[in-house]
Amino acid sequence: MHGCDAEDFDKAAEEAKGLPDNTSNDDKLALYGLFKQATVGDNTTDRPGFFDPKGKAKWDAWKKEEGKSKEQAMQEYIELVAQLKAKYAA
Secondary structure (H helix, E strand, O other), rough: OOOHHHHHHHHHHHOOOOOOOOOHHHHHHHHHHHHHHOOOOOOOOOOOOOOOOHOOOOOOOHHHHHHHHHHHHHHHHHHHHHHHHHHHHH
């Protein structure tokens, strides 16, 4: 599991909350999808309808991570938070 544990994941989740307001929607959606996959597993919910574009985007981001183990999603989430911190710190 590459040394990934729940403590590292929780720390990354806290750090993600501190990302600046100018973090792109694509980056936020990528974080959301990995977070949901790591905490819930595969998305088995119904896709939101036409009148909920934000919900649909979040659903799609989560669905994209389908099939990843919770451990793999946690590891990728931790790595993505680190990349985004570096990207938006500049």
